[in-house]
Amino acid sequence: xxxxTAMPQGAAATRGAIRIEDVVKIYDPEGAAVMxxxxxxxxxxxxxxxxxxxxxxxxxTTLLNAIAGFHEITSGRITLDGEVLCSTEKPxxxxxxxxxxxxxxxALFPWKSNLDNVAFGPVMQGKLSKTEAREKALSxxxxxxxxxxxxxxxxxxxxxxxxxxxxxxxxxxxPKVLLLDEPxxxxxxxxxxxxxxxxxxxxxxxxxxxxFITHDLEEAIFLGHKVAIMTSRxxxxxxxxxxxxxxxxxxxxxxxxxxxxxxxxxxxxxxEEAVKAxxxxxxxx
Amino acid sequence: MPTxxxxxxxxxxxxxxxxxxxxFQVVSEALLxxxxxxxxxxxxxxxxxxxxxxxxxxxxxxVVSGKIDHELQPxxxxxxxxxxxxEGDVFGWAAxxxxxxxxxxxAVCTEDALIIRINGEExxxxxxxxxxxxxxxxxxxxxxxxxxxxxxxxxxxxRGIHRKMHxxxxxxxxxxxxxxxxxxKSPRPYLMFIGLSIxxxxxxxxxxxxxxxxxxxxxxxxTVVIEWLNPNPxxxxxxxxxxxxxxxxxxxxxxxxxxxxxxxxxxxxxLFLGWSKGVKDxxxxxxxxxxxxPILAWVPIAIVxxxxxxxxxxxxxxxxSFFATALNTMLGVESIDESYVRAANCLGASKSQVFFHVIVxxxxxxxxTGLQISVGVxxxxxxxxxxxxxxxxxxxxxxxxxxxxRYPTIIIGMITLGAVGYVTSAxxxxxxxxxxxxxxxxxxxxxx
Numbered sequence: 001x002x003x004x005t006a007m008p009q010g011a012a013a014t015r016g017a018i019r020i021e022d023v024v025k026i027y028d029p030e031g032a033a034v035m036x037x038x039x040x041x042x043x044x045x046x047x048x049x050x051x052x053x054x055x056x057x058x059x060x061t062t063l064l065n066a067i068a069g070f071h072e073i074t075s076g077r078i079t080l081d082g083e084v085l086c087s088t089e090k091p092x093x094x095x096x097x098x099x100x101x102x103x104x105x106x107a108l109f110p111w112k113s114n115l116d117n118v119a120f121g122p123v124m125q126g127k128l129s130k131t132e133a134r135e136k137a138l139s140x141x142x143x144x145x146x147x148x149x150x151x152x153x154x155x156x157x158x159x160x161x162x163x164x165x166x167x168x169x170x171x172x173x174x175p176k177v178l179l180l181d182e183p184x185x186x187x188x189x190x191x192x193x194x195x196x197x198x199x200x201x202x203x204x205x206x207x208x209x210x211x212f213i214t215h216d217l218e219e220a221i222f223l224g225h226k227v228a229i230m231t232s233r234x235x236x237x238x239x240x241x242x243x244x245x246x247x248x249x250x251x252x253x254x255x256x257x258x259x260x261x262x263x264x265x266x267x268x269x270x271x272e273e274a275v276k277a278x279x280x281x282x283x284x285x
Numbered sequence: 286m287p288t289x290x291x292x293x294x295x296x297x298x299x300x301x302x303x304x305x306x307x308x309f310q311v312v313s314e315a316l317l318x319x320x321x322x323x324x325x326x327x328x329x330x331x332x333x334x335x336x337x338x339x340x341x342x343x344x345x346x347x348v349v350s351g352k353i354d355h356e357l358q359p360x361x362x363x364x365x366x367x368x369x370x371x372e373g374d375v376f377g378w379a380a381x382x383x384x385x386x387x388x389x390x391x392a393v394c395t396e397d398a399l400i401i402r403i404n405g406e407e408x409x410x411x412x413x414x415x416x417x418x419x420x421x422x423x424x425x426x427x428x429x430x431x432x433x434x435x436x437x438x439x440x441x442x443x444r445g446i447h448r449k450m451h452x453x454x455x456x457x458x459x460x461x462x463x464x465x466x467x468x469x470k471s472p473r474p475y476l477m478f479i480g481l482s483i484x485x486x487x488x489x490x491x492x493x494x495x496x497x498x499x500x501x502x503x504x505x506x507x508t509v510v511i512e513w514l515n516p517n518p519x520x521x522x523x524x525x526x527x528x529x530x531x532x533x534x535x536x537x538x539x540x541x542x543x544x545x546x547x548x549x550x551x552x553x554x555x556l557f558l559g560w561s562k563g564v565k566d567x568x569x570x571x572x573x574x575x576x577x578x579p580i581l582a583w584v585p586i587a588i589v590x591x592x593x594x595x596x597x598x599x600x601x602x603x604x605x606s607f608f609a610t611a612l613n614t615m616l617g618v619e620s621i622d623e624s625y626v627r628a629a630n631c632l633g634a635s636k637s638q639v640f641f642h643v644i645v646x647x648x649x650x651x652x653x654t655g656l657q658i659s660v661g662v663x664x665x666x667x668x669x670x671x672x673x674x675x676x677x678x679x680x681x682x683x684x685x686x687x688x689x690x691r692y693p694t695i696i697i698g699m700i701t702l703g704a705v706g707y708v709t710s711a712x713x714x715x716x717x718x719x720x721x722x723x724x725x726x727x728x729x730x731x732x733x
Contacts, residue, residue, distance in 0.1 A: 070627055095630040107628035111646040111723045121632035124642070145362040148382060155727030173632060198362075 015081055016176035016209030018044040018067065023076030025062050036062045038234030039076070044226070046081075049203065049210040051224035053217055053270060055277035059235030060213045064179050067211065069095035080176060097121055100170035101179045105186065106162050108154040114165050115141070115150040121173040137172060144168050144202060160191040164198055171202065177209045184219070196223060197250060204248055217270050221245075221262050222253060229269050232277035239269045291402075294326040299401060302349055305373045307433075308425040316418050319411045324403040335377075335392040335400075342379035342388045344402045348372055351398025357390040357434065364435035369395070374433075378426060380405030504693040509700075512693040520691035522682065522698075532698075533705060535677040540663050540709065543599050547606035547659055552652060555614025560644055565615075576608045580666040584673050594674040601670035606659040613655025617648030650724055653717035660713050664706040679705075 025037040036059040044050040052060045065071035067078055072091035077084060085093035100121075108117045118141060119133035128136065141150055144164055149157050154165070163183055170178055184192045200223065203210065214220050220227045227241040245258055253259050299321040303309045309317065326349070329335065335346065338358040348370050355376055357366040370376055370392075379389045412419030430436050468474060485506055491497050493505040512518055516525045523529065557564045558572075580601055591597040625647060629639045671680025679702045686694040718725050 068627070068631060095627070097631065097633040100631045101627065103624045103628065105622075105624065107622070107624035109625060109628075109643065109646070110727065111649070111721070112642075120629075120634075120642075124629070124635070124638050125633035142360065145360055147360075153723040153726055155723060169632070 015046055017046040017081055018042075018050075018177060018209065018211065019077075019079045020044075020063065020067075021077045021079070023063070023066065023078060024074045025059070025066065025071070026074045035234040037066075037073075038231075038236050040236040042228055042237055042240075044209060044211065047207045047209055048225045049212065049223055051220035051227045052211070052213045052230060053215065053220045053227055054230030054235065055232050055270075055274040056215055058230050058232045058273065058277060060230055061181055062235065064101070064181055064211065064213055067093065067177070068099055068101050068179055069093040097125060097173040098176045099179055100173055100175045100177075101181060102163070102166050102170055102183045104181045104183065106154075106159070106166055106183075108162055108166055108169070110153060110155050113151050113153055114146075114157065117154065118165060118169045118172055120169065125173075133172075137168075140168050140172060141165070143205070144198070158191075160187060160195055163187070163195060167199065167202060171206055171208070175208060177211055180210065180212045182213050182215070184214075192219070193251060199223065200247075200249060217263060217266060218254070221259060221266070222249065227266070229266060230273070232273045232280065238273065239266065241266055290327070292326040292328070294324070294401065296321045299324055299326075302347060302373070302401060306347055306375050307373075307429045308375055308422050311421055311425070312418055313415075316411070316415055319414070320403065320408065323407045323411060324401050327400055327402055329394045329398045329400065331394050331396050331398075333394045335394065336388045336390075338388050338391050340388045342377065342382075342405070344377055344404050345375065345380050345408060346377040346392070347401040347403075348374045348376070349399040349401055351394060351400075352396040353398055353400075354393045354395050355390055356392075357436065361389050361436055366390075366435075368434065375426075375429065377405075378430060381409065381423075381426065502692065504696055509693045509696045513697050520686070520694045522686075522691075522694045529697075529701075532677050532679055532682050533701060536667060536671070536679045536702075537705065537709075539595075539599055539602055539671075539678065540660070540667055543602035543667070544606055544660055544663050544709075546599075547603050547610050547663070548656060551607045551610030551655070551659070552614050555611040555652070555655070556618055556640075556644060556648065558611065558615040559618025559648065560640065572608070572611070576612070580605050580669050584670070587670075588674060594676075597674060598667070598670040598678075602663050602667045605662040605666045609658040609662055610652075610655045613658065614648060614652050617651025617655070618644055620651060621647040649717075649721055653713065653721070656713050656717070657710055660709050661706065664702065664709070668702065 020040060020042040023037055023040045024035070027034045027036055040063065042050075052063070054060050062071060066073045066086060067080075069085070069092060073086055073088075074091070075088040077087040078093070079085060080099070084090070085099075108114070109120070112120065115134055115137050118137035119128075119130070122128040122133045122136070123130055127133075138150060141147060144167075146161065146164060146168065149161060149165070154162050157165075166183075167178070184195050187195060196219065210223075212220075212223065217227075221241075221243055224243055225247070227243060228237045229239045229241065230236065231238045241262065243262060245253055245256070245262075296318065300314075300317050303312075303317055303320060303324075309320070312320070324347075329351070331351075335353065336342075338356075350372055353370040353374075353376070355368045355370050357363040357368075359366070376390075376392060377388075379387065409419075412422055489506045492500045492503050493507060512520065513523050515523045518526060521528065522532075554568070558568060559565070583601055583604060587597040587601050588594075591600060621644065625643050626639055629643050634642060667678070668680035668683070671678040672684040679698050682698040683695050683702075686692070686698065
């Protein structure tokens, strides 16, 4: 596989370490305080793929929003490479291109061509001129096997291709962290499997920290170095699993004995939380 | 590499070979003959390279005999890049892909081989001559590329093939022309014609044949048409009178001024109402208070406020348009998915960049809906205003013809209003399509 040669094993990334310390988030809709995140602590090493698994609506996205700067936290602290993003004193972090989000339903701008979507970040930040950004975008899209769709609009390509373009758009900014919010939720399982391999290939080439939210345990164990299984609302890690299957991985892993063992080890914990979430009748979110 | 000579091949033989290939299997005899006419035969010896990855991709190949090794380059992401091609296999399909001018693979003969070669551009032209069959061929190419060559995600490029085959990448006015020809091929214009005939037929029957009592004073359609086409009109207004065009021009000019003013003020106001909570809290209640007041209720105030009748008429025409435009623009901003704004923030866009790159283009579909409504209501209020005051204009024509008992002229004025109103509204639609190519294309694919 091309990926195996691209990335020397064990070369550690030096940036993108996230530290979530004792974070609490209380929503206060109409006076009824709802605890979404309960004293949650989690360490993500630089260059690690950390998968956050939990039932729908458990508060995983709240954590992501706190890191990205879309929402405030109530108390606690989140740091990126030692720098404080948000804390009790400064409840909301400032969104920035060092932490780019790939959204659940996709957020490519439908009114811009795929190429201009990818070129968007550096142009907005004034880092590159429009022409330079387009050139870089062209070569990054070609690297990701996305040649041929540059001048189409997002609405004209398949959802799988759209997701890949969105990831390339994020990588254009050389981010420290990629925040993925169930990006493959709406895809069929066949496309999903292609997307997983594509994501890994991109990861092996640009070693960037990945914070990946999902409710699919197999996806989590297949992709992640670390899998954090979260409790149902309020959300905090119930079990943190280190996946000892070596990278680079490909789809052969899915049928390996170790993979099956890991699934068995964690399945019960995930199921328990899913039942709890179901019984409490939380709205999906 | 030495290029082998083009050798002729009997069309019958070529036809048989084409018919046995995956993409051309289902094509009609007639179209196959056209394809066979542009193909030629070449022979290669074992070890010869047909093409290298990165070379220009112009022709499509079909194996007649022999064996060829086909290796896709890594960038294509094929699950299994290596493939041995034998009789009946089709390769070199990069020649058909849009925006891929270069070979994606290397092809080497491992045995002496005979191949059929067809120029990609010419093939697309032939397929374009029968787009329905061409679509089938292209989708079979798609299946072949994903299944036999294990290339994932060519979906988007194949869409490109479809468009290339239709020999147009619709842009601007071309989209409109394309739609027009499609419209003419659909049953819709003919149903429309039948509908209109029934309408005018019933008018004719009700007034002139059955002479129904309700329509006693109503001018018949023949009276109206005769008057309209009369060089010396009985009541002074027909296609031949200068006055007629003056009325039309005056009305159009008033609507244009009012519409432009309403757009220039309504769109920015709507954008700010949707964008800033503060602005909305200040302005929206006043807006909602004034909006339901009918235009006719504004007439006395308008006449008192503006000394010149012309300004009063334009003010009245402007009002309703303005509310429709501003309200729809505001809804447009509010309809924008929060994710787009967040994504732009993540990517480092400043507040003003978000406004110009997300809010403005994102609200355009609603803005144009608003403008369509706006142009409609501007005609509506224009006539109301012209009936009250003014010297010229179609509303004035209708009103004075009533007081002077020139009934056919009323109908002429009404029909003219309808036609002119329709044209202006169509112009707004065309402008919208032109500015929102992304939406036109998205919708076109959706309806496929």
